[in-house]
Amino acid sequence: NKFVYSFTEGNKSMKSMLGGKGANLAEMKKIGLPVPAGFTVTTEACNKYYEDGEEIETHIVDEILEHVAKIEEETNKVLGSNENPLLVSVRSGAAISMPGMMDTILNLGLNDETVKVLWEKTNNKEFAYDCYKRFIQMFSDVVLGIEKYNFDSINNNEDDIEVIIEQYKKIVKKETKKEFPQDPKEQLMMAIRAVFDSWNNQRAIIYRKINNIPDEIGTAVNVQAMVFGNMGETSGTGVAFTRNPSTGEKVLFGEFLTNAQGEDVVAGIRTPKDISELRDVMPELYEEFVGITKLLEDHYRDMQDIEFTFEDKKLYLLQTRTGKRTAKAAIKIATDLVEEKVINKEEALLRIEIDKLDQLLHPTFKEDFLKDATKMAKGIGASPGAASGRVYFTAEDVVREAEKGERIMLVRQETSPEDIEGMIKAEGVLTVHGGMTSHAAVVARGMGKCCVVGCGELSINEKAKTLTANDIEIKEGDYISIDGASGVVYKGLVETEATKLTDDFETIMNWADEIKRLGIRANADNERDAKVAIELGAKGIGLCRTEHMFFDEERINTVRHMIIAEGIEERKEALDKLLPFQRKDFVEIFNVMKELPVTVRLLDPPLHEFLPHGEEDIKNLSQILGYDYEMLKERVESLKEFNPMLGHRGCRLAITYPEIYVMQVRAIMQAAIEVSKSNEFTVNPEIMVPLVGDVTELKIIKDLIINEIEKVFEEEDVRIDYKVGTMIEVPRAALTSDEIAEEADFFSYGTNDLTQTTLAFSRDDSGKFINEYRNKNIFEKDPFEVLDTKGVGKLIEISSDLARKTKKNIKLGVCGEHGGNPQSIEFINKLDIDYVSCSPYRIPKARLASAVAVI
Ligand code: ADP
Ligand code: MG
Ligand code: MG
Secondary structure (H helix, E strand, O other): OOOEEEOOOOOHHHHHHHHHHHHHHHHHHHOOOOOOOEEEEOHHHHHHHHHOOOOOOHHHHHHHHHHHHHHHHHHOOEEOOOOOEEOEEEEEEEOOOOOOOOOEEEEEOOOOOHHHHHHHHHOOHHHHHHHHHHHHHHHHHHOOOOOHHHHOOOOOOOOOHHHHHHHHHHHHHHHHOOOOOOOHHHHHHHHHHHHHHHOOOHHHHHHHHHOOOOHHHOEEEEEEEOOOOOOOOOOEEEEEEOOOOOOOOOOOEEEEEEOOOOOHHHHOOOOOEEOHHHHHHOHHHHHHHHHHHHHHHHHHOOOEEEEEEEEOOEEEEEEEEEOOOOHHHHHHHHHHHHHOOOOOHHHHHHOOOHHHHHHHHOEEEOHHHHHHOEEEEEOEEEEOOEEEEEEEOOHHHHHHHHHOOOOEEEEEOOOOHHHHHHHHHOOEEEEOOOOOOOHHHHHHHHHOOEEEEOOOOOEEEOOOOEEEEOOEEEEOOOEEEEEOOOOEEEEOOOOEEEOOOOHHHHHHHHHHHHHOOOEEEEEOOOHHHHHHHHHOOOOOEEEEEOHHHHOOHHHHHHHHHHHHOOOHHHHHHHHHHHHHHHHHHHHHHHHHHOOOOEEEEOOOOOHHHHOOOHHHHHHHHHHHHOOOHHHHHHHHHHHOOOOHHHOOOOHHHHHHOHHHHHHHHHHHHHHHHHHHHOOOOOOOOEEEEOOOOOHHHHHHHHHHHHHHHHHHHHHHOOOOOOEEEEEEOOHHHHHOHHHHHHHOOEEEEEHHHHHHHHHOOOOOOOHHHHHHHHHOOOOOOOOOOOOOHHHHHHHHHHHHHHHHHHOOOOEEEEEOHHHHOHHHHHHHHHOOOOEEEEOHHHHHHHHHHHHHHHO
């Protein structure tokens, strides 16, 4: 079994073995690009390392040393040589890129002797010792586990760099009780182990969790001959994207620093220069680099993120990968690549991360608020969006304050991987230093978090905990607002509004519609949601909940009256008052939806939520309704249930109090007729009965419904088409769907309740234990978020098969949170289901996910 591959042996298809970085280094070598010599220790070796109790087996060690000899041959340098020492980098690289999450060590091979040789050979003492210093720093941090602050006391301005080195080594001795290791082979093996270990550092674990990357795939390790960007002003290092990763625009987008090494550009300590400035100082090098970026994009047929270094005007490629991008950029790049005939429509759809579509619906600042807002400073817009929050200066502070439910802005000189939790919890991220490719920028874009970097006008006073710029001072805890597109920082809180969608977005959505099989509807209870749903491409309403309409201040007391009414006459009195309100609601919704189907669910009230709570409330209500206080109190008491979720709700309410549904049906039909009469189109409502468990329940209620509809038809002297169906949200209904289908024109799977009733997990209480269930791998995901396909999914499958046996053309849909969840949609797409319905803002995701499910 082979555990080590030279760069000349691999290619881009070997990612799972060589990691993304290793596979692409090999690929670049293969197509003839200038890549420094090196090899990759495979992810299998990493897994073996863990299997063997964190030891590298001897024959793997031998294999590594054989490959070191190959680099020595290729470079004419020897590790540890006193004549021509080889220096290498040791770089992590998993199959799925995790930028900055694991560790890299540069300049390995230096020791007290080789540093002198390097000095002699280059005739550049500053350079040689700069390399050694960086090496000791990185090695101490990554391999020896000496925390960075230990070195804070060292005065880096000391004239004699050798003295600085001595101080570094002293601290190493003090912290580890050993000398800094001098044997390059020992350094190498220690470094490789440390990279394996970094797979399980805290930030890598968190990153994998939020990005759904499996823990067991392991990282590869790349060992590569060093090239030096820190050799003076004709040397340098940089990062470039073949297209703008924030907007998607087709322009080379990059940054570089001269006399710099490795992480300098991304670390954001010095703000880098724009790549176009390279043309001014080194035109030939620039042209060569531009040529290579084009070649790489053509070769990979996607936007690339490229790391390069030039040593005394000679160019080297150190990494290429598919560039991370915002949703906006993803959509622009995908549509552009189709237009350029590089990819087809299906590929374009697959290139867009479904979960990131939410970003596009991110709010922007309201224009009229912006006019009055105070501009404080301007930095680089690194990840678009608009965010406001209270200023805090450390990740820990952000996490603590955010947990109190506050909106927080993380403000830092620059971020480092240790800040990741703070970045997750913050509304937005603002840094003083750093460019478009700095850590803050890359990570924020990956998360879809609003971010402004390189805002040099700002100064942070860590002691006083203040942020100042242009005579404005912001204290810790005060609000600021940032615009992640323009880079502008505003004082205070600026109001936001929804964004306008681009033509490219429409194009992608239309391609998705051409390809997908499932219909997409929205869950919408009012005119406003219905409008959003239409705008985002819903082809109907799959669930219009009527109980939400009752919470309105004007109506709530009438609803309470209806609930506590003693006897049918009194209840009818209350219902008569509610009828015009309900009718108005439906008129508004039907006017928006026009001829598109609207499924209205009859009342399924959590009765207890409507009742007055506490003495004060009851007193108030008794006065309003003219009830005796004691009597009302008793009545409220008697209506309380031990287990309301399994109580007197759904259609059970109509079995005991049919007049409630009768009123609702009347309101629906009157509204439908009214809207149809005054328009070109006809409204054909779909009336849905909730929580049915037995066909007879549905039969009784359906008769009631039809009876009332006939009355309305007679009164209005018109007839319109309508459907009566049921929600399937009780296991018994799923299992007897052949019978229930006899009485139903359609089914809608209410997967929220169906999950609750199937698992016997309370929707309102499962939060308390669900995390432990996930940790113990009982459920991989919260079943209220991702459909439990084995259980709940199985019931839907059984039910839909039974239903179709009875009624081939019965319409079947899924409403509930799962209708907007890509993973659940993939499953639903395989069943004989006609449509999914989800909350309006999830419609774009649902459209794309149902297309991807087909591809
Ligand atoms: P990451 O995965 O965090 O980007 P890398 O392994 O790519 O880490 O390395 C960090 C930095 O060091 C990059 O800027 C890279 O270009 C630079 N680097 C890595 N290997 C070498 C090398 N052999 N010579 C010069 N620079 C290198
Ligand atoms: Mg890199
Ligand atoms: Mg329900």
